[in-house]
Amino acid sequence: MENYRLGFDVGGTFTDGVLVQGSEVIAKSKSLTTEDVTTGIINVLDIILNKSKINPADIGMVSFGTTHTTNAIIERKNLNRVGIFRLGAPATTAIPPLTGWPEDLKEAIGGDQNVCILRGGSEYDGRDIVPLDEKSIMDACKEIKGKIDSIAITGVFSPMKTDHEDRAADIVRDILGEDVHITLSNKIASISILERENSTILNASVINVMRRAVKALKDAAKKRGIVAPLFIVQNDGSVMSADYAVDYPIFTVASGPAASVRGSVFLSRIKNGVVVDIGGTSTDVAYIVNGFPRESSITVNIGGVKTNIRCPDLLSIALGGGTIIKNKGKEVMELGPESVGHNLVRLGRSFGGPILTTHDIAVATGIIKEKLAIFETDFVTHKEKIDKLPKELVQNAYDKIKMTIELAIDQMKTTPEPIPAVFIGGGAMVVPSVDIKGTSEVVKPEHFEVGGAVGTTIAEIGAYAEGVVDLEIEKREIAIDNVIEKAKDNLESAGGVRNTAEVIDVEEIPFAYMPGKREKIRIRVKGKAFIGGDR
Amino acid sequence: MGVYDILKEWGVESYRVIDERAIKEITLGASILATGGGGDPEIGLLWAKRVLAEGKDIVMVDPMDVPDDILAASPACLGSALVLTEKPPSREVLNTAIDALQNYMKKKFEATIPLECGGVNSILAYAAAAEYGVPVIDVDGMNRAFPELQMTSWATLGIHASPTVSADNRKSVTIIDTKDNDLVAETISRGVAMAYGGISWIATYAMSGKELKETSILNSQSIAWDVGKAVFRAREKHECPIEELLKTLKEARNLQGYKVFEGKIVDIRRDFGSESSKGFTLGKVIIEGINRYKGSIAELDFQNEWLIVKVDGVIKCLPPDLIAILDRETGEPIRTDIMKYGYRGSIIVMPAHERMRTPKGIEMFGPRYFGYDADYVPVEELNK
DSSP states (O other), rough: OEEEEEEEOOOOSEEEEEEEETTEEEEEEEEEEEESSSHHHHHHHHHHHHHHHOOOGEEEEEEOOOOOHHHHHHTTOOOOOEEEEEEETTTTTTTTTHHHHHHHHHHHHOGGGGEEEEEEEEEEOOOSSOOOOOHHHHHHHHHHHTSSEEEEEEETTTTTTHHHHHHHHHHHHHOOOOTSSSGGGGGGGOOOOHHHHHHHHHHHHOOOOOHHHHHHHHHHHTTOOOOSSSSEEEEOOOOEEEHHHTTOOGGGGTHHHHHHHHHHHHHOOEEEEEEEEESSOOOEEEETTTTEEOBSSSSSETTEEEEOOBBBOOEHHHHHHTTTHHHETEEEEEEEEEGGGGGGGBBGGTOSSSBBBBBHHHHHHSOOSSSSTTSSSOOOHHHHHHSSHHHHHHHHHHHHHHHHHHHHHHHHSSSSOOOOEEOOEEEEEOGGSSSTTTTEEOOOOGGGGGGGHHHHHHOOOEEEEEEEEETTOOOOOHHHHHHHHHHHHHHHTBOOOOOGOEEEEEEEEEOOTHHHHHHEEEEEEEEEEESSSSS | HHHHHHHHTTTTHHHEEEOOHHHHHHHHHHHHHHTSSSSHHHHHHHHHHHHHHTTOEEEEOGHHHGTTTTTTEEEEEEEEEEHHHHOOSSSSSSHHHHHHHHHHTTTOOOEOOOOOTTTTTTHHHHHHHHTTTTESEEEESSOOOSSSOOOSHHHHHHOOSEEEEEOOOTOEEEOOOOOOOOHHHHHHHHHHHHHSSSEEEEEEEEEEEHHHHHSSEEEEHHHHHHHHHHHHHHHHTTTTHHHHOOOOOOOOHHOHHHHHHHEEEEEEEEEEEGGGGGOOOOOEEEEOOGGGGGTTTEEEEEEEEEEEEETTTTEETTTEEEEEETTTTTOOOOOOOTTTTTOEEEEEEEEOGGGSSHHHHHHHHHHTTTOOOOOOOHHHHHHH
């Protein structure tokens, strides 16, 4: 018998939980999200265990899509004081670390006084800019001792050559001991030092937040007799072991939309296409490439700081189940952007309220015909109000909603051929899904309303690596193979099984403005999560 | 002597003090005019912000107010845009280059002039001006970005890049003095940048006030500023940044730009090939139409900057006229070094400045210089 897998997805209003066996959803539930996040998860966990009556010892894997780190950064709460070491002088001093940060966030991590720009770092071809200044690192450590909880180390060109960062970490550990957590930038993000440094500092700032969350979830699981390993969803939709996540909490900031994409793939079996995740207020459109979300290539803003961590490429539009439809007689003037949100059951026409919403049009056109078990309220309580709506208005609104979705899908597509679309999320049952332009089919899979939670239960680990090569010296195939091996190393440390590794993306980026045939190779791999047994 | 003493000495009463908001607008505008190149504007922006935070003033002066006999020079960076994003400069490196050029020429500079419109090189001239307590002049050498050092209105009109000083963060200094041979100056400068680790910091194109008035693209910084302001204005009003930009160019500068396409990148063909010895990234991008351009295909060639754009096989813009691919919602330019599969944008084309369209200019950076078997046709005629 295959093991059970438990998955949780924390949203703004609801925390969703599912119990999955093989590809079957055994139990699902929603519970209000709590301020500390952890309590909400534990609440759903208990509902699911009670409902399903399974033996907790039979659970093989527990995974979470959490908002712990995002909340901490946005609210500037419970952040670590971070010692910031940059290895790059005499270069880079024109723009010191923390330039452009919001003052309150800067303050919350200990401010400018723990910043040091030290001599070191590499050139793009692996030469030292200057030799690493070890004495300055020792002096800096002594200076900040007791004033910081964690350290972020960022060296110039460290994603290509890690030796200066590694050596600096050894020195820091010698002087400050094991209690001070160290984040190395080469483990966090790629070329583009300011954004990578920001990502590294943010990571160092939420170490304790993640440590506490993982400990609380582990304790809760243990108390309930669950012996399975814990996993956390990362931004690309794959999972990492909770112990690994403790060192890399920044990789969880966009786990929600990523989990939705993975859930869509899992539930619909569609590996290339578009995912339309419809909520109450907004809709996220993402693109699935080989079962994973397509990555965004622009800088990602987290809490007011520019970073270059990997996040899904999303198009968000103001359309959801509660979106307000403004009309003048039979004409639809505007769709949203406002939404009645969770007040739909009070304010929507279907419930006797005064406001016309997407939901009401779905009731009028018969898109929604029955109550969904997971929601407490029926889909319509005042049918007569809906029957009174002018037919033309309903048709116009329907057309407008459909066109809005079609436009969003079209903008995300990169091929002229029709592609399959997966509609998920609580709002998926109230939007048009027939004859959607640009799509070959629209799939609304079973359990679409908890798609994100299902997405967390997929036992696949993602990892990546990159390297710089000179194709005049090295053969392209050999260079690519070397980077693949590096990506597999990273897969293993994230909790994956090495011999299940599969290459999902090879990207080559040439260096502009430079003679020769130098380029950056970037590899993404995925593999099975290690959940017991042999590696 | 500070910047205001210099202005007093020149008898200049009207000038503009560039604050943080202005820096943001100019940086964005310059990045749009950079024709797909110009490097990561973040570096220029943060540098200028730091200079302002230190209480130094950035003061811009109209070229016509500059005395004939003063000396100005252009501080810039030259090399790989990708290396720059990973290895920003030291605080002192531009000073190293400028000081070395002053020593070599045995003269002091009283103003800086931006080399080109780009997210990095425009703003460097501003930051250096503030560091030295001199004004930055409202001009540049092309009103766009170009890949090579000699591709300036200055060079077409007999003002040479030599002497150029190239410096690095370790205080290495190389003096390149090739007299009137600007092509050799370009070749040596690029080799030096490689030896330094991919990027170099230069002081170049020293010229008198008289020369800068006669050979520069006048008020090019103001044009970049207008463009940046237009886009910010559109963003604040939630209007289309591209329409606002084109309207502003027409109304404020009588420049007729055209939106020629809207689509998403479906293929990027980068080509190392035989051009590897030249030291540039060459390639082609295929963009597929969306909205009213559905069913059409746009093709763009690039050599660091965009060179040429065709829509369904018909040429819409040739160098030295300007091409920009802008994000449809934000108006943010999509650069050749960061463009990616799936990017959505509008293509706009704009006329180059008249000083770039002279017969000498067309010879030095027109279609045939870049290897196209085509005569230059102005963008206004291609889009009639």
